[in-house]
Amino acid sequence: MTLYIGLMSGTSLDGVDGALAQFDGDQITTIASAYIAFPPTLRAELMALQAAGDNEIEREALAANQLAQHYAQCVAELLRESGRAPEDIRAVAVHGQTIRHRPELGFTRQTNNPALLAELCGIDVIADFRSRDVAAGGQGAPLxxxxxxxxxxxxxxxxxxxxxxxxxxxxxxxxxxxxxxxxxxxxxxxxxxxxxxxxxxxxxxxxxxxxxxxxxxxxxxxxxxxxxxxxxxxxxxxxxxxxxxxxxxxxxxxxxxxxxxxxxxxxxxxxxxxxxxxxxxxxxxxxxxxxxxxxxxxxxxxxxxxxxxxxxxxxxxxxxxxxNRVEALAFAWLGYRHSERLAGNLPAVTGAQGDRILGALYPR
Missing domain, CATH: 3.30.420.40 (ATPase, nucleotide binding domain)
Structure with a gap:
């Protein structure tokens, strides 16, 4: 039995949903769930980054740092609610915040700072799930x-x-x-x-x-x-x-x-x-x-x-x-699949050239 945390902040830009799940073969059990709302300033900046603007690279990097702080808060809340410690968790699987999705041009971008999140949480972080499918000719979505x-x-x-x-x-x-x-x-x-x-x-x-x-x-x-x-x-x-x-x-x-x-x-x-x-x-x-x-x-x-x-x-x-907990659980599952070296995409859904292991690992 292994424990994974899934974090999802979606297109609505309201905040981050988190789920702590236990995986035992084909059995998936939800242990805890949490939600951390985005402050209006972060929400406004993430909305602004959806379109081209001045000083985008620096602004995105700073927004990614703020996101990592909120993701870390959600992880801390899940640990508190479940009575678990960081060493009990195999990995945190985090989607990031989509600011561009252009698979027809060969890229999708989910803003995030997974290295900072690993530092803040003391837990392995798995991130960037969509780009591997896009690299294989897929849409990167839906996963x-x-x-x-x-x-x-x-x-x-x-x-x-x-x-x-x-x-x-x-x-x-x-x-x-x-x-x-x-x-x-x-x-x-x-x-x-x-x-x-x-x-x-x-x-x-x-x-x-x-x-x-x-x-x-x-x-x-x-x-x-x-x-x-x-x-x-x-x-x-x-x-x-x-x-x-x-x-x-x-x-x-x-x-x-x-x-x-x-x-x-x-x-x-x-x-x-x-x-x-x-x-x-x-x-x-x-x-x-x-x-x-x-x-x-x-x-x-x-x-x-x-x-x-x-x-x-x-x-x-x-x-x-x-x-409101399904997508966070989905990314916990994708993190589990990554760790087990199992494919996370479905080529029949995304159009990718084949099964691919999704995500990139940032060790604690």
Missing amino acids: VPAFHAALFGKAGQPRVVANIGGIANISVLSDDGVTGFDTGPGNVLLDGWIGRHRRQEYDADGAWSASGKLIPELLLELLQEPYLALPAPKSTGRDLFHLDWLDGHLQAYSHLAPQDVQRTLVQYTAVTLADAIRQHGAGADAVYVCGGGAYNSVLMDALAAELGKQVLVASTQALGVAP
Whole structure:
């Protein structure tokens, strides 16, 4: 039995989720979980680094140092909660913060300072999981479908796991294998829009969108985005879906109430997810949702309505794992795979030329 910590800070830029997990063969047991919020200044700087700007190299390095401090806080909280010591942990597996994702140009960049994190924690750190897959011709994303299969797969029961973070992706789990890809925006546009108009980081339980009404014409306009029609494997991020992209589509809709736009963005996430599930879901009659979107009841209801009564839509809590802990657990699993010299990617998902061991080791 070995213990690994997984740390994930995703496209929503809200903070870092951590999970301490025990691995015993095929058995995965969650020991503890923690969350450390980013301060507004760090969140703003990470958001600014999503686009080209002055003095980027120094600013990114300083942001990476701050990130490492927050990651170390999360590790300390997990150790405190579980009563474990640093020497009890085989490794900390950390995703880093994506600031560029351009696999079509042969790179993806997750800001991080894993050397500093190893120094702060006194634990081996495994980082930079995506670049090895990209080097092998893959998208570097999504990486979670292999973990979803390990944790949630069940023989004879085809099912879909939908992760609705900043970007949404699906994992299709069936006896024929595992497939998956990024379907489009999850919460990234929703968070950006409410941030602009109400100075809130996210739309808690979809309350603001519930006060608006769907604008069918705008929804149809957004659905013309070429990315949606691309064949898998494919992945996306803030490089495509951001407020400037949205503003370009809103030029003919300047008269709309902001809450109506928010309600339409909810439907956009639901429709793009549902379309992907219908086309690639391999006859699955259950969809389990993880990520922050699982806590938005308006979004969950919209997804359920799009898929129809014949498909169960529930959060991964129904399978025993809180929706906001799945990705951190996934990176603990990827760290375990790295240490065991086992592949962490799925070429059928990412398009890589073959199985690859993911991540780079920074010894304590």
